[in-house]
Amino acid sequence: VLLVFTGNGKGKTTSAIGQAIRVLGQGGKIFFIQFIKSSNFPAGEDKILSSFSDNLTFIKGGRGFVGILNDFLPRSIHKKSALETLSLAEKALLSKKYSLLVLDEINIALNLKLLSLSKVFNFLKKVPLETDVIFTGRNAPNELISLADIATEFKELKHPYNSGVPSKKGREY
């Protein structure tokens, strides 16, 4: 079962984290892997998610945000790490150990064409009905949304950057 969390509003990654916590409480095992996000950009959740090590595998597979000011990496490096991240997720899927797999920010990797849709569709074909897979990130391609069983658009009605409230540790990261 594929769940897609997309849109420009706040809450996509945190929603996947909350879903992981819910599954954990029901006794399931979770594989939580992040595209784009790298260990150079630590977030509050990293420590907590890593603390459930027996039942939750947490991996930051990215190399940082792509194409912004302090991104000095060639695109090929970002592509390589996106492919490696997908292949780790596929290995986890095929191990059949996990009831939930979160592929955080994969929608961004797709949108930036670090990953091809066909590679991702190939991954999705292998997902059994009893396994939930969550894809997060803004700009999910329409082809992906058509394939989803559950899809939520997180629509920004109001954002702190607009209303003048500064970004904050613990709120945005």
Place this chain on the structure above:
Amino acid sequence: VLLVFTGNGKGKTTSAIGQAIRVLGQGGKIFFIQFIKSSNFPAGEDKILSSFSDNLTFIKGGRGFVGILNDFLPRSIHKKSALETLSLAEKALLSKKYSLLVLDEINIALNLKLLSLSKVFNFLKKVPLETDVIFTGRNAPNELISLADIATEFKELKHPYNSGVPSKKGREY
């Protein structure tokens, strides 16, 4: 700072849970209280949220969903528990112990008029700038959204009940 998570799509409560996990990882303290939801309706997250007892206070303050088939309680009981839940949240706020307060499903309580807008606005007036307060639940009143610093509408693009996928332990509760 007020964050409102509303809309008919999946992910509002789990997003608040993820936000709590993020704040926890940054060393903050969280007060997480639920309107409507009662301990008669256990969810996967309950056990995990309760396990952070030193840094996270978790309370199910509701008496169950209102006006549905197996709701045998008079409306006055639901009103009373909504008021008590708000007053627990206010006590927590005034204790200044918490950097994040989650009032889960309060939007529903407002929409059902178990709580008056003026009582809730009165609560919000007491929120200092350094404290984040998250209100979740569908049908948030527009007056509330106008007051919010951050507001996300969780818009259902696709839902399992529509596509025929049954509701599942660990996914919906």
